Amino acid sequence: PVGDTFRIRARRFPGLVNCTGIDQFHAWPRDALVSVAERFIQDVEMSGPDDVKKNLALHMAEEHLSVAKMSRYYLETQRRYNYVTPKSYLELISFFKYLLSNKRSDLQRLIDRLDVGLSTLRKTSDDVTELQKDLKTTMEKVEEKKVATNALIEEMTEQKVDAKVQEDAAQVEAKKANEESEKAMKIEKEAEQELSEAKPAMEAAAAAVDCLSKPMLTELKGLAKPPAGVDKVTNACLILIEKEYKPKKQTWARAKTMMQNVDAFKTKLSEFKGESITEEEVGMLKKYVEDESFSPEKMQSKSAAAANLCNWVV
16 A cells, blocks of 8 residues: 555554564566467467577567566656566467467458358359350240241242242241240249349348358357247258158247357258259248348347348248
């Protein structure tokens, strides 16, 4: 204690001063600082040359000694103390290890998100390429029909035998060719519309999976009994992911088994192909999707993981 109280008590009881022993701890030398730093960072994984850890230990020791030197200068010029103790040095090493671990975790998380995004883009590109191939094949067939029809018309003009019959036949062929052309144009428009409609949905599904974190899913599967409405989301996932069509087996226990391996479950969500959904599955999901309570906004208040899974299903 510092102040009048301690001063008065020391005068009244001189034994407080006369019987006090002072233990003086000297500052650690440079070699000791380097040795301590090497000991604490030897379990840290670092890439690069073998002398990285040695240089890092030397740098930490130099920083500690430079601060101690400036503290003495500060005392000489400003008459104020700045204490630099071995505890400060140990905290410096501990903070370095903590900061290095956090930065590595952040970088790995960004790498994982980039990988998922690139996978989604590659899948979308493959789908577009396949649609373009189908369209090209259809247009080639249309051109072949048109060429055949034109040849038939020319033959009818040259021969002028059975003109009426040949003319009727040509008209029939021309009509078929036009129908094929209209069908091809219709297929092209439908393909473009489906592609434009599918792309936002695919991006939304990928974003929903990105937002799903391991703690979210761990918290969800750890619930003994799901909140009202959350079981509908897991039932929809059982239908799409596990192909569980029997209502009696669409239980919370079955859903927890599905989410047992969180990483594997997220991989299934990321790799799921929307075009593989059958009409039967669409019929099963209809009762959930048309339910007013089946929405990410309403699920958000019950479970963040359930809200993202609901967004993925929709």
